Amino acid sequence: MASSWRDHKTTSFLAEGTELEGVLQVKGGIRIDGHVKGEIQSESVIYVGDQAEIEANITAEGVITSGRITGDIKTGQQVMVSMPGSIKGGIETRELILEKGVYFDGTCTIVDAKK
Numbered sequence: 001m002a003s004s005w006r007d008h009k010t011t012s013f014l015a016e017g018t019e020l021e022g023v024l025q026v027k028g029g030i031r032i033d034g035h036v037k038g039e040i041q042s043e044s045v046i047y048v049g050d051q052a053e054i055e056a057n058i059t060a061e062g063v064i065t066s067g068r069i070t071g072d073i074k075t076g077q078q079v080m081v082s083m084p085g086s087i088k089g090g091i092e093t094r095e096l097i098l099e100k101g102v103y104f105d106g107t108c109t110i111v112d113a114k115k
Helices: none
Strands: 010-014 019-026 029-032 035-042 045-048 053-065 068-070 073-081 086-088 091-093 095-098 103-105 108-110
Touching (some): 010 019, 019 029, 029 035, 035 045, 091 095
Parallel strands (some): 019 035, 029 045, 045 053, 053 073, 068 086, 073 091, 091 108
16 A cells, blocks of 8 residues: 555546546546546545546545536545636545635535544
8 A cells, every 4th residue: 555645656547538427436546637427436546637527426535636526525635626626516535725716616524534
C-alpha cells in the first residue's frame, strides 16, 4: 500500500471526448477528462481534469479536481478542488481544500479519521 494517499498511481485514463454511462469501478487511480454519468468507485485517487464533466456519485480514497462534478463525493482522505472546477452535491471527507474562485453548491461533512 502507498505510504500516502497522494502516492497512489494512476492506472486508468478516460480521455476527453469519451463518454461513459453506468458504474465505473477501478482498483487503482484514474484520470478522467471525459464525461461520466452514473457512479464512480476507486480504492485510490480520482483525478478530474479541466474539461471533464461528472454526473455521478463518487467513492474513493481521494478526489483532486479542476473539472465539473455534480453528485455526492465520499472519500477516506481528501477532496481538493482547483480552478476552474466546480462541485454541486454533498461531500463527506477528512479534509476539503477549495481554491479561491471555485464553485461549490452543497454540503460538506468533515469526518474524524479516528472514527
